[in-house]
Amino acid sequence: MSRYSRHIVLEEIGPLGQQKLARAKVLVIGAGGLGCPALQYLAAAGIGTIGIVDFDVVEESNLQRQILFGASSLGTNKAIAAKTRLEDLNPLINIVAFAEKLTPHNALDLFATFDLIIDGTDNFATRYLINDAAILTDKPVVFGAIYKFEGQLTVFNYKGGPSYRCLFATPPKAGSVANCSEVGVLGVLPGIIGSMQANEAIKIILELDQVLSGKMLCYDAKTTESHHLKIVKSESEIETVLARKHKFTAFDYEAFCGLTIPEISAAAAVQLKNVLFVDVRELTEKPEVTLPNCVQIPLGDLNNHLSKFKADQHSVLFCQTGVRSKLAVQQLIEHKIEKCFSLIGGAESLLNYTTITK
Amino acid sequence: MNITIKYFGLLAEIAKRSDETITFTKTTVSELLEVLYEKYPELKEKDFQVAQNLEIVPKDAVLTEADIALLPPFSGG
Numbered sequence: 001m002s003r004y005s006r007h008i009v010l011e012e013i014g015p016l017g018q019q020k021l022a023r024a025k026v027l028v029i030g031a032g033g034l035g036c037p038a039l040q041y042l043a044a045a046g047i048g049t050i051g052i053v054d055f056d057v058v059e060e061s062n063l064q065r066q067i068l069f070g071a072s073s074l075g076t077n078k079a080i081a082a083k084t085r086l087e088d089l090n091p092l093i094n095i096v097a098f099a100e101k102l103t104p105h106n107a108l109d110l111f112a113t114f115d116l117i118i119d120g121t122d123n124f125a126t127r128y129l130i131n132d133a134a135i136l137t138d139k140p141v142v143f144g145a146i147y148k149f150e151g152q153l154t155v156f157n158y159k160g161g162p163s164y165r166c167l168f169a170t171p172p173k174a175g176s177v178a179n180c181s182e183v184g185v186l187g188v189l190p191g192i193i194g195s196m197q198a199n200e201a202i203k204i205i206l207e208l209d210q211v212l213s214g215k216m217l218c219y220d221a222k223t224t225e226s227h228h229l230k231i232v233k234s235e236s237e238i239e240t241v242l243a244r245k246h247k248f249t250a251f252d253y254e255a256f257c258g259l260t261i262p263e264i265s266a267a268a269a270v271q272l273k274n275v276l277f278v279d280v281r282e283l284t285e286k287p288e289v290t291l292p293n294c295v296q297i298p299l300g301d302l303n304n305h306l307s308k309f310k311a312d313q314h315s316v317l318f319c320q321t322g323v324r325s326k327l328a329v330q331q332l333i334e335h336k337i338e339k340c341f342s343l344i345g346g347a348e349s350l351l352n353y354t355t356i357t358k
Numbered sequence: 359m360n361i362t363i364k365y366f367g368l369l370a371e372i373a374k375r376s377d378e379t380i381t382f383t384k385t386t387v388s389e390l391l392e393v394l395y396e397k398y399p400e401l402k403e404k405d406f407q408v409a410q411n412l413e414i415v416p417k418d419a420v421l422t423e424a425d426i427a428l429l430p431p432f433s434g435g
Contacts, residue, residue, distance in 0.1 A: 145432035
């Protein structure tokens with residue numbers, strides 16, 4: 001097939017290697033700065049099945065580095081927008097979009113159906129979640145992370161090699177490491193690191209030697225210098241993750257990383273002065289809440305309505321049970337919106353309370 | 359002995375340099391960190407790993423090599 005002819009003539013790949021790529025199943029978590037270039041090369045290389053996990057929507061400020069997206073993708077889900085672009089790039093492969101957040105509840109089932117995981121996420125909570133789920137499902141993780149002009153690359157959990165926790169056993173204090181939206185990032189940097197993640201994934205699939213396991217590549221785009229730092233495996237860190245398997249879904253990775261979402265009870269919420277209640281459920285969900293100071297903004301649409309959150313007002317977000325509203329508050333916090341709370345108990349508790357107080 | 363220290367990421371911003379050479383008279387990694395905390399108090403607030411001769415080592419490791427690097431976790435993607 002002429003599409004892959006430049007691969008097939010390579011001694012290290014050949015027709016058999018190309019078949020390995022076609023049979024491979026790769027899950028990419030995060031279709032952002034790292035995920036976009038990784039996905040682009042994986043799709044072009046003919047990886048047979050590619051899964052994409054991302055709950056976020058494309059914003060204009062993403063376009064400086066998230067190269068699968070253009071003006072027409074603004075406001076759409078990243079996993080779905082990436083799939084649309086990649087299906088044009090290579091219609092011969094199977095691309096599955098998961099427009100949802102990776103959580104302890106979906107991670108193990110999702111990982112089990114793929115051969116290897118690419119970590120292209122932008123927060124510590126998800127990185128520890130990926131690490132633990134990969135240990136429990138025995139999948140290698142191609143890890144990439146960036147800061148301004150510098151990138152880190154390695155492969156964790158590969159053939160008994162070290163894991164993320166062997167290097168960083170505990171997450172840094174919340175807020176001590178800034179993310180791209182706060183401090184900026186050179187657009188081409190995730191392009192370089194994400195492409196290298198695709199390269200390591202392809203090496204693993206082709207069963208080539210010298211996969212970047214047990215050492216971290218530290219790359220500096222300013223100086224074009226790189227260092228390889230050797231990482232030693234910690235059996236006890238891996239044992240701890242394995243021993244917690246039965247409690248995996250109950251582990252709160254956000255709390256572990258110091259990200260506790262502000263919550264409020266209905267009793268306290270109705271006492272707040274200058275408060276906006278925000279229903280983040282889908283528009284058709286019951287029970288209906290009709291308060292004068294209540295608006296409906298479904299969770300998936302939240303990023304398009306950030307201007308509704310004023311600095312001088314409290315915002316109380318609610319859903320059915322209090323799970324989606326926590327995700328919503330987390331999104332608002334990421335956008336530097338203050339004085340927002342997730343309502344404990346969801347719509348029902350708010351209705352109970354407002355009925356009693358009438 | 360003279361020790362060369364390489365700072366990655368935000369640690370380089372705190373030290374206002376990407377590397378430097380200092381004279382060190384004690385023995386362990388944690389003793390070296392005490393010297394650096396004194397010099398750059400903000401470092402104390404940060405989490406990082408220490409590499410000696412390009413290999414991550416525990417904080418109680420004895421310094422045998424003059425080549426040290428301080429590696430913080432990055433979260434960006």
